[in-house]
């Protein structure tokens with residue numbers, strides 16, 4: 221029972237270096253966050269040792285009396301948080317939750333409608349070489365390239381033409397809120413199931429800052445590690461128990477074996493946090509921070525440098541920077557920000573003229589910095605650093621010093 225640093229100094233060094241990276245740079249990848257220490261603790265607990273195939277009270281292994289308690293707490297809390305009648309907290313990841321949900325609602329070969337990957341959709345919503353694209357007949361819908369908003373008229377037209385089994389609402393890169401009532405209307409009109417993947421904006425929903433898809437959708441999936449701020453993992457929710465048996469058996473034994481009870485315990489902790497006032501206030505700062513970024517990156521000097529923001533702003537925790545008029549491509553812009561200590565990811569803009577590995581855009585998110593304690597004035601400062609870094613000439617050293625000052629002002633995981 222030697223500690224990590226003694227038993228395996230090589231792995232310990234990588235973990236230490238990653239902690240130092242997280243502490244000393246500014247994390248602005250929109251899908252990332254910093255889990256609270258209590259979540260890390262639950263996730264690093266002895267629950268990792270336990271086999272518990274099945275569900276609380278109905279396990280295929282003995283000795284599940286304590287993991288049953290933790291899993292039931294997670295289920296009850298997440299149902300309460302999102303107003304759902306049904307919850308499954310076992311999916312190992314967002315992609316696993318999506319796979320289980322889709323196979324519960326449809327059969328291979330059925331038609332599904334999902335937002336095109338290049339327009340902000342996720343791999344599991346129908347990308348060609350993902351299970352969803354390989355096993356289902358995918359009809360992609362798109363955003364309007366003028367407004368940057370989901371083209372609901374196209375969605376309705378495609379739904380009427382193709383009569384899909386499932387319509388998928390949800391995104392990985394989109395700066396606005398979806399109209400769930402309108403999706404529901406279209407789904408009802410063509411007799412389709414509506415599945416909402418709220419992985420990105422679940423934290424905003426929990427805080428009441430974004431419409432809740434649960435009352436509208438047949439099934440809702442999410443990750444637990446993005447805006448929701450918990451451990452890496454997935455969940456499935458539904459407004460009724462109509463699909464409970466199908467969903468449960470799709471997760472186990474359909475796609476998974478033993479659940480990760482240590483992660484499920486950590487999910488339970490994060491759902492407790494997500495119900496708190498402090499969490500709501502953090503989500504408010506998250507959206508406010510993204511709006512401050514959007515404002516700064518649409519100011520006249522940013523526009524002169526060829527920088528713009530898709531849809532002109534944001535209602536959520538991220539912005540999409542449009543670099544089609546800039547001399548920088550997405551890769552170069554990502555590298556520049558990395559050089560000054562800000563981590564973001566390059567991202568295709570709709571109808572991107574550049575290849576997917578290069579792109580003409582950036583996705584920049586605020587959840588991790590809000591968790592770190594950033595206030596409006598800190599977001600204004602980081603927005604200004606980004607705007608300066610994306611200009612044709614920039615002073616890397618000076619910008620890096622400003623980044624370091626912000627990191628020092630809001631220490632991350634002190635004492636870890």
Ligand code: PLP
Pocket residue numbers: 251312313314315316318342344390391392417418419420443453454
């Ligand atoms: N769904 C959406 C909308 C996502 O953005 C993501 C992750 O980026 C996922 C699902 C998949 O989550 P995971 O990476 O945990 O499989």
